[in-house]
Amino acid sequence: MNKTKEDPTMKEVENMEEVVETYATIMATHKPNPRGPGYIKLYMLSAVVFLCSTMNGFDSSLMGSINALPNYISYFGFPENGNASTGIVFAIFQVGQMCGALFIWMADWYGRTWHIFFGCLGVCIGTIVTAFASNLPTFIAGRFILSFFATCAHTAAPLYLVELAPPAYRGTIAGMYNTFYNVGSVFSTSAVYACHKYLADQGNLDWRIPLWLQIVCPGLVCLVIKFYPESPRWLMSKDRHDEAKAIIATYHTNGDADHPLVALQMGEILATVDVNHQATWKDLFDLRVLVESRSSRYRLMLNIAFSWFGQFSGNNIVSYYLPIMLSGIGITDTNMKLILNIVYAVVGWVSSIFGSRLHDIVGRRKMLITSTAGMAICLSIVAACSAGYTEYGNTIASTVSIVFIFLFGATFACGYTPMQPIYPAEVVSNKMRAKGMGTFKLTAGAAGFLNTFVGPIALSSIGYWFYVFFAFWDTFEMTFMYFFFVETKGFTLEELDVIFEAKNPRKASVKAAKAARKRIIMAGRREV
Numbered sequence: 001m002n003k004t005k006e007d008p009t010m011k012e013v014e015n016m017e018e019v020v021e022t023y024a025t026i027m028a029t030h031k032p033n034p035r036g037p038g039y040i041k042l043y044m045l046s047a048v049v050f051l052c053s054t055m056n057g058f059d060s061s062l063m064g065s066i067n068a069l070p071n072y073i074s075y076f077g078f079p080e081n082g083n084a085s086t087g088i089v090f091a092i093f094q095v096g097q098m099c100g101a102l103f104i105w106m107a108d109w110y111g112r113t114w115h116i117f118f119g120c121l122g123v124c125i126g127t128i129v130t131a132f133a134s135n136l137p138t139f140i141a142g143r144f145i146l147s148f149f150a151t152c153a154h155t156a157a158p159l160y161l162v163e164l165a166p167p168a169y170r171g172t173i174a175g176m177y178n179t180f181y182n183v184g185s186v187f188s189t190s191a192v193y194a195c196h197k198y199l200a201d202q203g204n205l206d207w208r209i210p211l212w213l214q215i216v217c218p219g220l221v222c223l224v225i226k227f228y229p230e231s232p233r234w235l236m237s238k239d240r241h242d243e244a245k246a247i248i249a250t251y252h253t254n255g256d257a258d259h260p261l262v263a264l265q266m267g268e269i270l271a272t273v274d275v276n277h278q279a280t281w282k283d284l285f286d287l288r289v290l291v292e293s294r295s296s297r298y299r300l301m302l303n304i305a306f307s308w309f310g311q312f313s314g315n316n317i318v319s320y321y322l323p324i325m326l327s328g329i330g331i332t333d334t335n336m337k338l339i340l341n342i343v344y345a346v347v348g349w350v351s352s353i354f355g356s357r358l359h360d361i362v363g364r365r366k367m368l369i370t371s372t373a374g375m376a377i378c379l380s381i382v383a384a385c386s387a388g389y390t391e392y393g394n395t396i397a398s399t400v401s402i403v404f405i406f407l408f409g410a411t412f413a414c415g416y417t418p419m420q421p422i423y424p425a426e427v428v429s430n431k432m433r434a435k436g437m438g439t440f441k442l443t444a445g446a447a448g449f450l451n452t453f454v455g456p457i458a459l460s461s462i463g464y465w466f467y468v469f470f471a472f473w474d475t476f477e478m479t480f481m482y483f484f485f486v487e488t489k490g491f492t493l494e495e496l497d498v499i500f501e502a503k504n505p506r507k508a509s510v511k512a513a514k515a516a517r518k519r520i521i522m523a524g525r526r527e528v
Helices: 010-014 016-029 037-066 070-076 084-101 106-110 112-132 136-164 167-199 205-227 232-237 241-252 260-272 294-309 315-328 334-361 364-392 395-415 433-461 465-484 495-500 505-527
Strands: none
Touching: 016 260, 037 084, 037 112, 037 136, 037 167, 037 205, 037 241, 037 334, 070 205, 084 136, 084 433, 106 112, 106 136, 106 232, 106 433, 112 136, 112 205, 136 167, 136 205, 136 232, 136 433, 167 205, 167 334, 232 241, 232 260, 241 260, 294 433, 294 465, 294 495, 315 334, 315 395, 334 364, 334 395, 364 395, 364 465, 433 465, 495 505
């Protein structure tokens, strides 16, 4: 296969440390003020985009919470411990996600912000359908519409942030995006608790009002997103260089167009974009860009692997079916279930905020490997304690089980939540990124569908053995990450192109990260 202009040369691979030095040295000697006016604008912009992440968190905790409400259960005729119909109501969200993922390539056609706008508008429509639904088929249809368009917004938003954020703070800014999953969770669980407490005797208002509240965040994004600038990388692909340069200068160097970081990133982006290619409907079926070279295939492997791990590590079972899990260890009071749902969401939110910054300090690999090991340990203890309660009625075991369910949630939120939409976007090249986010959502949707559909059946059939399965699976994930996952902390997206051309990208990334740290230390000493 002929070498395309965006592929790094072998000489660049051999001199990887020199390539990494460029960005690291500039940051050490000419670091822009992260509290400057341009960065303040970036933080305000990001805060609005973060609201796109609340949609998935709101839905998962909303459905988990209203699934504990007697009015909701009796209205649709569900059994208390769940059945196949319960699974379909949850799993249709993943089906919609997989379908919506097929259209993420359109963000390459008309831009990231338009895709976010249409996605949020569709969520508002889906919310109206579910809130007015008078029967189960209509309710399921509304959830499909909601999830289809939520996927459009939820994939374009991190894509936008990853391409817009300065490399030194990409993990923090873009990583904070997914922490708002937990903001949505806290919002929805609190709303359900309040509505149940005060409106339980008012017919179906205790579960219909929380459904209506799902329109708030996407509605706000719809109102303002088109006032924000486009991704500089998308603008460069459309040959709009001056606009891209102005955006990089504004948000990366506080308006200093002559800053060396601006010239560096403009040159790197220009070397990787194909200005002659115009996205068309044919691109929907053209997936060659994902597999056209060895480095592309390695990138795709990491994209798919982490997408699956992020939804199939035991987390979906806890977030969607926490009330059922609590019933299994002796907690049957509805109010207590709702309160514990709120606490679980708050714990996850705080942990994910902490983790989003930690990923830019410790690094992606160490954080993910360590947190996965912690998750396996937590699930092992949950399984043992659940068995103790189920087999022997041990109430102490039940209490310990609850503690480690929450520790599992905190560990997952710290290690995985900030990186779920970010790492799959980081490991793919500029020309792969839109389709790569599509494979991310397809894979995550498939894993989520399997979890949410099989979850209630497995929990009622094999009980604590389901936790045992995930404990072993998480151990496998940890091993896979150690041998294959690439470190992306501190590199520009274009510098990662060089790393993926290496014979062993994982080793190359670790070596380059160490070299970058040395350059920063030495440059800092020279400044002193």
